[in-house]
Amino acid sequence: MLHLNDITYRLGGRILFDHATVHIPLGQRVGLVGRNGAGKTTLFRLIMGEATLDGGEISLRPRASIGGVAQDMPDGDQSPIAFVLAADRERAHLLEQAEICQDPFKIGEIHERLAAIDAHTAPARASAILYGLGFDQNRQDAPLSSFSGGWRMRVALAAVLFSRPELLLLDEPTNHLDLEATLWLQTYLAQWQDTLIVISHDRELLNEVCERIVHLEAGGKLVSYAGNYDRFEQTRRERLALSAKTQAKQLDQRRKIQSFIDRFRAKATKAAQAQSRVKMLERMGPVVTVVEDHPVVFDFPSPDPLSPPILSIEDGQAGYDGKAVLSGLNLRIDMDDRIALLGANGNGKSTLARILSGRMPLMTGRLSRPQKLRIGYFSQNQTEELNPADTPYKHMARILPDLPESKVRGHLGRFGFEQTRADQPIASLSGGEKARLLFALMSRDAPHVMVLDEPTNHLDIDSREALVAALNVYEGAVILISHDPRTVELVADRLWLVNDGKVLSYDGDLDDYRRMLLDKGQSEKRQDKDEPALSRKDERRAAAQARTQLAPLKKQMEKAEREMERLHADKLDIEAKLADPVLYQGPADKPTALRKTLADVEKRLAAAEALWIEATETYEAAQEF
Numbered sequence: 001m002l003h004l005n006d007i008t009y010r011l012g013g014r015i016l017f018d019h020a021t022v023h024i025p026l027g028q029r030v031g032l033v034g035r036n037g038a039g040k041t042t043l044f045r046l047i048m049g050e051a052t053l054d055g056g057e058i059s060l061r062p063r064a065s066i067g068g069v070a071q072d073m074p075d076g077d078q079s080p081i082a083f084v085l086a087a088d089r090e091r092a093h094l095l096e097q098a099e100i101c102q103d104p105f106k107i108g109e110i111h112e113r114l115a116a117i118d119a120h121t122a123p124a125r126a127s128a129i130l131y132g133l134g135f136d137q138n139r140q141d142a143p144l145s146s147f148s149g150g151w152r153m154r155v156a157l158a159a160v161l162f163s164r165p166e167l168l169l170l171d172e173p174t175n176h177l178d179l180e181a182t183l184w185l186q187t188y189l190a191q192w193q194d195t196l197i198v199i200s201h202d203r204e205l206l207n208e209v210c211e212r213i214v215h216l217e218a219g220g221k222l223v224s225y226a227g228n229y230d231r232f233e234q235t236r237r238e239r240l241a242l243s244a245k246t247q248a249k250q251l252d253q254r255r256k257i258q259s260f261i262d263r264f265r266a267k268a269t270k271a272a273q274a275q276s277r278v279k280m281l282e283r284m285g286p287v288v289t290v291v292e293d294h295p296v297v298f299d300f301p302s303p304d305p306l307s308p309p310i311l312s313i314e315d316g317q318a319g320y321d322g323k324a325v326l327s328g329l330n331l332r333i334d335m336d337d338r339i340a341l342l343g344a345n346g347n348g349k350s351t352l353a354r355i356l357s358g359r360m361p362l363m364t365g366r367l368s369r370p371q372k373l374r375i376g377y378f379s380q381n382q383t384e385e386l387n388p389a390d391t392p393y394k395h396m397a398r399i400l401p402d403l404p405e406s407k408v409r410g411h412l413g414r415f416g417f418e419q420t421r422a423d424q425p426i427a428s429l430s431g432g433e434k435a436r437l438l439f440a441l442m443s444r445d446a447p448h449v450m451v452l453d454e455p456t457n458h459l460d461i462d463s464r465e466a467l468v469a470a471l472n473v474y475e476g477a478v479i480l481i482s483h484d485p486r487t488v489e490l491v492a493d494r495l496w497l498v499n500d501g502k503v504l505s506y507d508g509d510l511d512d513y514r515r516m517l518l519d520k521g522q523s524e525k526r527q528d529k530d531e532p533a534l535s536r537k538d539e540r541r542a543a544a545q546a547r548t549q550l551a552p553l554k555k556q557m558e559k560a561e562r563e564m565e566r567l568h569a570d571k572l573d574i575e576a577k578l579a580d581p582v583l584y585q586g587p588a589d590k591p592t593a594l595r596k597t598l599a600d601v602e603k604r605l606a607a608a609e610a611l612w613i614e615a616t617e618t619y620e621a622a623q624e625f
Contacts, residue, residue, distance in 0.1 A: 001026040001064065001167060001195045002047070004222065007056030009039070009046060012428075016042055018220030019056070026061070027603060029189070029196040031206040031229060034216030036432030036460050040199045043216070044068065044169050060167070067165025069173070073152040074144050080155045081140040084126040087159035091119045122162075129158045132184035133177070134344060150176040150345070161188070170198040174205060174483055175457050178345040180517055182483045193610060201460050203229055203486050229461070296463045298439065298470035299414035301446040306370055308334040310448055310477065311356065316365030318348075318355050325351050327501050329365060335448060337477040340492035342506060342513055349481050349498045350453055353377070356479055357451040376447035378455050383434050388427035392417050392437050395426065400444060415440040431458030439467075449477045456484045485510055560612035567605040574598045 002024040009017045016039035024030055032040050045051045047058060048066060060066070074083050086092050091114070098110045114120070130140050133154045144152060153176040160168065170189075174182045182202070189196065189209045197214075200206055206213070206229035213225045213232035225232040309332045316329030325348045333339070333356070341349045354360035355367070357377035387395065397408050412422045415436045426434065435458050442450065450471075456464050468490045471478055482488050488510055495506040495513070506513065577583060578594055 001028075001061050002197075003057075003059045005057045005059070007046070007058060008054045009042065009051070010054055011039070011042065015220050017056075017222070020220060020222040021056075022214055022222040022224050024195060024197065024214075027193065027195055029192060029209055029211050030198070031210035031213045031232075032197055032199045032216065033206070033213055033229070033232070033461065035218070036458065036463065037430030038216045038218070039220075040216055041171055044171055044197075044199070047167075047169065064167055065165040066167045066169065067160045067163055068169040069153070069156045069160050069171070073149055074155050074159070075152065076145055077143045079141050079143060080130055080135055080147075080158070081123070081126055083144060083155055084130060084159045084162045085122060087163040088117075088119075088122060089163075091117060091122055094119070126158070126162050129161050129188075130155075132181065132188060133158050134181045154181070157185075164194065166194050168192065168194060168196045170196070170200075172199055172201065172458075174200065174202050177483050179342065179483050179485065179488075179513075180344050182485070183514060183517065191610065193607065201456065201458075201464060202484055203461055203464070204484075206461075296460075296466040297414065297416040298436070298463075298466045300439075300443050300450070300470055300474040300476075301411075301414070302475040303335075303374065303446045303448045304372075305475075306335060306373065306448055309368075310335055310370060310373055312368045313355075313362070314366045314368075316355070316367065317363045318351055318360065319363055322363075324363065325501065326355075326498070326503060329355075329362075329503055331496075331503060333449065333477050333479070335475070335477050337494060338471075338480070338492050339478065339494045339496055340480045340482065340488045341496050341498055341503075343498035347498045348501070348503075350379075352498060352503060353379075353451050353453045353479065353481060356449070373449070374445050374447040376442040376450045377453075378438055378442050378450065379453040382438050382441075383431075386426050386434065386437070388425065390426050391423050392426065392429075392440070393422040395437070396440065396444070399441070411444060412440055414443075432460055432463055435459055436463070447476060449479065450474070451479045453481045454483065455480070456482055456487050557612065557615040560608055560615050563608045564605065564612055567601055567608055571598065571601050571605060574601060 004020065004022050006019050006021050007017050008015070008019055032043065034040055042051065046053060047060075048068065074080075078086075094110050094114050094117075098107060098114070101107050101110065127137075127140060134151075135154070135158075139147075139151075144155065147155070157170075157173055157176075160170075173185060177185065182205070186205050186208050189198070189205070192209075196209075198205070198209065208228075210228050212227070213229055215223045215225065215232065215236065217223055223236075225235050227235070311331075311333040313329045313331045316331075317324050317327045318329070319325040329352075341352060343349055351360065354377075355362060357375050359377060390398075392412055393409060396412055397403075397405070400408055400411075409417075409419065409422060416433075417437070417440070421433070426437070429437065435455070439455075455467065459467060464484065464487060468487055471491050478491060480488065480492055495508075495510075497504050497506040497513075508516070574594055574597060578591065578598070583591055583594070
């Protein structure tokens, strides 16, 4: 599907790709990982043809369609469902032609093509994708201009998923999603049939979705690993350990040879042997290097202890313009609390975070806190408050004017900003580096409480692990909003559910919450409308009509099942032939041809299984109505 052959690319004098090569097979789901600023997003731009290589070649299967989330957010009076449907340009064009065409033969061809691309199911498919991303029926029909930027980015994501490109490129698709939508997307992408390359720092998504990981290493190389992220991490760790052993062995050999040369070069009786050792050193070539990324640093300063509770709310009510969003707030926070806020976007999690951080007052009720209480507040929106022309050091020094330079730089060093990086313009920092600068700014006075609203956005996986470790040794309270399930599981020991204008303690764990979400989604789909009771005659007539309507679905399901059985038998037959040693005594091209046939059968079998699952679910769902 996609070949990157010996590519080289420089950005601002820095080499991002140095003769890098990788091949992405057709139909494979691949995770692209690497440190922030390594060049992952740039690679997507190169694949899309938005930037030009300095060397090498990128080749794609002829006429293959490429899809990615557009940079321009959808806007205007168009509804989300209309915008998503318009993303299938062929369908939209055919429907337009069907309206104006007068040629009966041409109209027949148009409708034949519409049937071939499954156009009649498009509204249902578009609606299902939007529903999974958090849009109920009312939201699907509302104008795009009524949504925030985050929700419009969800619409853009829904549009590219609906368009079903042959090569799908997704760059941090969960950044604008809540936990509920993230869980849905994870399931949806795990069933993607075409080629997918996803940049993500969500470890769980990479584990559940990806069959292969391509790592962009510090040296500008692309290294491919089979399996999901956990498998990649283990394999890479083993490779680095082996490289370190090889390096140590080679250095030891070079030391011994060099010692012999230095000892005997001046002696006539040993000159020939010494010269041969020199040639041996030359033949050995350069020492194997172990390329490993620099560790990420997070180190939150410890606050002075305060008597509990450090913050409490009694009978609180909060909202905007006199309209309550949250009410009946009775909450307490102690210094050893680790609390995660659950609930879909729009239910008031960020509102509660602003109240707890002191950025928003209560409408009614009482908020109590000690005078000495210091609160740190983190939000990705704060990035806009940074002056791009400043350096991290200048920015920090300006808000800490009474501290000497060594203290200011020392605090920046807690978050990985050594002198060279601390003196770089903020405009040149990656998203992850800007996030670390915000952490440094937030914690400059050792807060007793840290309120973190989506702190993992733009942090790579190693940075997330470092953040989790730092939060777990931090001696103050943590209030966390995050769409990253792993961060919630490893940091929080209490869960608060923000829903229907209330904030209540949730007694289960995150697995219980996942099951609750799934059960809720299924029950909402099954809700029947109130209808008058039917007579027995009407019931029999309705049952007969239902059987008639279900018959095609049942036939489709049984056809897919027969196809699966046939392909499975073919697969077993080919595997048996490949296992026969006699095969390899004949022509060399015969095993190769069989492997290609096996790969084709496996792909068709996977497609048949997907059709069978879809047909079965449709049949079972139809039986419930």
